[in-house]
Amino acid sequence: MTIPSHIIDMLHKVRARFQIEPIQERMLPSDAEFTTLRPVRKASVSSVEKYWNRLQETASPMDQNALADPLTMADPDVFSANIENFIGTVKMPVGVIGPLRINGLNAHGDFHVPMATTEAALVASYARGAYASTKSGGISTALLYEGVIRTPAFVFDDLLNAGMFVEWVVNEIEPLKAAAESTTQHGKLVSVEPVVDNNIVFLICRYTTGDAAGQNMVTIATNALCENIAARCPITMKAWYIEGNFSGDKKASFLGLVTGRGRKVSASVTLTAEVVEKTLGTSVQAMLDYGQVANLGSHLSGQLGAQAHFANGLAALYIATGQDAACVAESAIGITRMEPRGDDLFCSVTMPNILVGSVGGGTSLPSQSAGLNILGLKGAGKGSALAEVAAATCLCGEISIVAAIAAGHFTRAHENLARHR
Structure with a gap:
């Protein structure tokens, strides 16, 4: 068997870059003494200071001020139930979209949806989808099934x-x-x-x-x-x-796609041809044409389901409202559909694994509590409505990205809002 020339070239470059003896010395076991960090649950001003004293070799006072800011340090214990070895809080930009009109079994009304992200253009895209959906009468949502599993x-x-x-x-x-x-x-x-x-x-x-x-x-x-x-x-x-790695916990799985894990929600809207043209800058037929190609790409690449970018909307919403962000790994599977309805465009998402809560977890933390309050969905009796809002938000993202790519605006939008901001 002949080794391809590009592989040989790559190996030559690797060998030229690394000298064997220094690498061997650097990778030898070290018997130098060190003091390991042991998990500490109870956060206090003194415990935070202790950890920052340990980090002085790599972190500056400016870093400490950024994470252990005065507002955070006013009551460090408020975070004790959610983290160990506490050293501060991370500030992420939070944007808002809406009003997003939802006509749902559990979520009903006009919602402003907070989204925490560092990806420029994301909030603008979801806001555009929300505007188009609301102009067309709003998104219908239904919680179809619920059941969190452990296997x-x-x-x-x-x-x-x-x-x-x-x-x-x-x-x-x-x-x-x-x-x-x-x-x-x-x-x-x-x-x-x-x-x-x-x-x-x-x-x-x-x-x-x-x-x-x-x-x-x-x-x-x-x-x-x-x-x-x-x-x-x-x-x-x-x-x-306790877990046989069968449940799909924080993993995309066929079991989750078929039977659901968490809350299964469908959301749909029929966009008028006028809204597609004036708000989204494209046509119904152009969106259908691109949707057909994108659906083929989903199947050929072996995706679980067929959708454009559920993870973007879910991650931003989960972080803003105190959900377990790692659950995006399983929540971000499902099906996006776009079909003609006369001259108009029917758009829907079905998401079988939405894992959200209006109580518990990180929902009581100050910033995340504020996010839920913006939605009006904090506390008992609001979990199902929050799941429907999550699905509706993802539908907004699907509408906007399909329109942008169909119209040839996708790259330009990211250049204007991200690279050249």
Whole structure:
């Protein structure tokens, strides 16, 4: 087999750049003494100062002032429930779009949506989509399904024992449900679905979580369920694990796309031809033509679903409202559709994995609480409406980016709003 010449050239460059002996010395184990950081939950002025004293070799007083600013340091303990080894807060630019009119089962009215991002042009793009949607009468939204899942795994000697275990679980659902729900006031175990792979059994434990995103809630509840199984099940098991990496937690998965994990929401709007032309600067047919190509690209590249950039809108909204930003990894899958409706354009998104909460997590932190207050969706009874707002916001982004690329404005917009700002 002949090695391609470009690979040989690359290897020659690597060899010329690095000298073996200095690299070997630099990579030898070091036995120099050091003091490791141990997790500290309780934040105080003195604990923050202690950490900054440690960082003096690399960080300047200006860095300390930027993160440990006076407003943050007025009450460091307010952050203790959300972080360890606290040294300050990060300030991100927050923009707002709207009013975004939503005609939903849970979200109904005109919303101003806060979006935290460092990507210039993003807020402008979503604002344009929101304006076009509102001019066309608003976005219809519906929460179709909800259920946050945790998937513990149980290991047995053989397939026979795995099968006997499943039979036992099926007959013991009620006491297992009671054990899980004893850990939470708001979580409800709605189903347990066994998946057998020879001697290993995964239990898909699905919960409703009230107005919370519910990641920690379902973990604690499922742990109680598993301990109840371990204590009472007569089938000998070799091991059990609280999560078998089957649930799709913070990962895009086919399971999430098909069955959902979190809140499944559909959002749609019919844009009038006049709005498409005057507000978006293109035509219905041009958007349909590009949408067809983009849909093909989604399939050929193996995307889970078919959409343009859900992650942009979700990340900005999640950060602004105190959601777990890592959940964007699983929340940002779904389907965008654009179809003709006479002379007009029907646009929709269906998102099966929206993980948001109006209570719990980071929603009580000062800046994030302010973001939810701007929406009018902080506190109990608002979680489902927040999920519908998230889907509607993503639809605005899909409309705007498809219009921009169809019209040939995408690059120019980023040059004007980002590079040449």
